[in-house]
Amino acid sequence: MIALALPAQDSGTFTPPGIDQMHLPAILPWGASDGFSKQMLLVILSVVLIATFFILAARKQQLVPGKLQFAGEMAYGFVRNSIAKDIIGGRDFMKFVPLLFSLFFFILVNNIYGAIPVIQLPSFSHVGGAYVLAAVVYVTWIGIGIKKNGLKYFKLATVPSGVPWYILPIVVPIEIISNFMVRPVTHSLRLFATMMAGHLIVMIAGSGIEFLVMQENVLLKGASVLVLVGAVAMYMLEALIMVLQAYVFTLLTAIYIEGALHADSH
Amino acid sequence: MNQQIISAAAQGAAESANPLVPNPWEMGVVLAGFAVLFYIVVKFVVPMFEKTFAERAEAIEGGIAKAEKAQAEASAALEEYKQQLHDARAEANRIREEARAEGAQILAELKTKAAAESARITEQAFAQIESERQAAVVSLRSEVGTLATTLAERIVGESLSDDERAARVVDRFLADLETQSAGAAK
Numbered sequence: 030m031i032a033l034a035l036p037a038q039d040s041g042t043f044t045p046p047g048i049d050q051m052h053l054p055a056i057l058p059w060g061a062s063d064g065f066s067k068q069m070l071l072v073i074l075s076v077v078l079i080a081t082f083f084i085l086a087a088r089k090q091q092l093v094p095g096k097l098q099f100a101g102e103m104a105y106g107f108v109r110n111s112i113a114k115d116i117i118g119g120r121d122f123m124k125f126v127p128l129l130f131s132l133f134f135f136i137l138v139n140n141i142y143g144a145i146p147v148i149q150l151p152s153f154s155h156v157g158g159a160y161v162l163a164a165v166v167y168v169t170w171i172g173i174g175i176k177k178n179g180l181k182y183f184k185l186a187t188v189p190s191g192v193p194w195y196i197l198p199i200v201v202p203i204e205i206i207s208n209f210m211v212r213p214v215t216h217s218l219r220l221f222a223t224m225m226a227g228h229l230i231v232m233i234a235g236s237g238i239e240f241l242v243m244q245e246n247v248l249l250k251g252a253s254v255l256v257l258v259g260a261v262a263m264y265m266l267e268a269l270i271m272v273l274q275a276y277v278f279t280l281l282t283a284i285y286i287e288g289a290l291h292a293d294s295h
Numbered sequence: 296m297n298q299q300i301i302s303a304a305a306q307g308a309a310e311s312a313n314p315l316v317p318n319p320w321e322m323g324v325v326l327a328g329f330a331v332l333f334y335i336v337v338k339f340v341v342p343m344f345e346k347t348f349a350e351r352a353e354a355i356e357g358g359i360a361k362a363e364k365a366q367a368e369a370s371a372a373l374e375e376y377k378q379q380l381h382d383a384r385a386e387a388n389r390i391r392e393e394a395r396a397e398g399a400q401i402l403a404e405l406k407t408k409a410a411a412e413s414a415r416i417t418e419q420a421f422a423q424i425e426s427e428r429q430a431a432v433v434s435l436r437s438e439v440g441t442l443a444t445t446l447a448e449r450i451v452g453e454s455l456s457d458d459e460r461a462a463r464v465v466d467r468f469l470a471d472l473e474t475q476s477a478g479a480a481k
Contacts, residue, residue, distance in 0.1 A: 048314045069324040076328045080335045087343035092351050105344045123345075127337045135332055157317030158325035165329065218315075225314060 043240045046232045048225075072152050075138040083134075108133050108279065116283035117290065125286055128169065132162065133279040136220065140271035143228055144264065151224040151271065156217070159224075163217030166282045171209075174289035185292035216281060223274050227267035234260035 086101025094102055108130045113122040136153065143151030153159045174182040187204040188197065234256055241253035 066318075066321065068321055072321075072324050072328045076332045076335075079332060080340075083340040084335070084343075087340055087347065090343060090347045090350070092347075092354050094347075098347075102344065102347070105340070109344075127333065127341045130341065131329065131333045131336045135329055152325070155318060155321050156315055157319070157322035160317050161322050161325045162329065165326075 043237070046229075046236050048229075050232060067150055068152050068155050068158075071142050071148065071150060072139060072158065075135060075142070075152070079134045079138055104134070105130065112276075112279055112283050116280065117287045121290065125283070129279050129283055132166070132282055133275055136162070136278050137272065137275035140224060140275055141268075143224065143231070143271055144268045149228075149231065151228055153220050154224040154228040156221045156225075159217040159221035162220070162278070163213045166216065166285065167213040170282075170285040170289040173286055174292055177290055178292055182289070182292055186289075212285070216278070220274050220278050223270050227263075227270060230263050231260070231267065234263060 083101055083105070086097050087105075089095065089098055091098060109126050112133070113126045113129050116122075117125055139152035139158070141151075142148045143154070171182075174186060178185055186208055187201050189200060189204065192200055238253045238256050238260065241249050241256060244250055
């Protein structure tokens, strides 16, 4: 399937698929380079899936939950208790549960697309989505910090307490760079890079298997089995990373929010 | 062949778009999609789950409170029952002690009474015996002479009122006595 998008290859050379092959032609208008793409469709689908599932699960509101409600409560309770409550703390974590919950399941579903045959495109392997979410989080935690501490927040966030004055000229620029410049970049690129790498590995493995199978040499044909075994192992690893990255992104968001809320005690 | 692969790859990389440059349309879709999801979560999902959680917590806490109340009531009843039992035991002990003391007192009283009674009876008996003896003595005193005389009259068979005959009897008696004494002297 992937090979359809690859340039024509003779049997002698193997041309690995690159970044370009990750950007499939648009669906609407069909085949255009810039239009409504598969990635956009999947993002919209993910919103529908998540909203439908959780509204169905939460709708009945029974004290003794059924299977669907129990699953929904487990998922919701995981973000609410294991991320929001544990990181932000018992007093004002509830305000941030919706954001963390939306982030976690939005990223989770869009990542897991990469592990589903035929769909096989993690939405965040395209960097735009990761930039948007990281920006939303960036604006949110800076907003929380300013709302909580006023403009003094920037001093609290960049001048650590208990540091001798003669080290401050070194520490303050480092803090500014790490907190306000590097943080959103790493936050978005971490998600994007892991998803893109995973997607790329699956693509390369797929095209590699196809290339080997097409060879006339029987030994080379047989070697495709090795690639297949490796590809399955990588697939499992990628599935793990997809879940893990959703968790890491949400956890970091919670940590940033907590840092902004309690800037005076850091 | 290796050379060819590397060159092909290098060529491909050179032609590739920079992966860090985003597609603005995709950014827009992600932003809009996330906004819609966030709205749904804020508006429906979180309130519904929180409501269920709160209701469940309330139900469980209510149940616990009810159970605790029942427990407290049961232990209070048990305490009361124990207290009553203890009181009843003390009461029974007290009554038993009282009864024992009373019994002992009654016994002592009866003993004294019996002793007094027996003493009285003995005394009475003595007095009666004494008075009967006195009466006997008196009656004997008055009757012994008459009886003796009557007896003597019967024995003698004659009336001793005849002086001559009496004198004769006495004489004979005296004579008998003399002979007896003479015979004895010889």
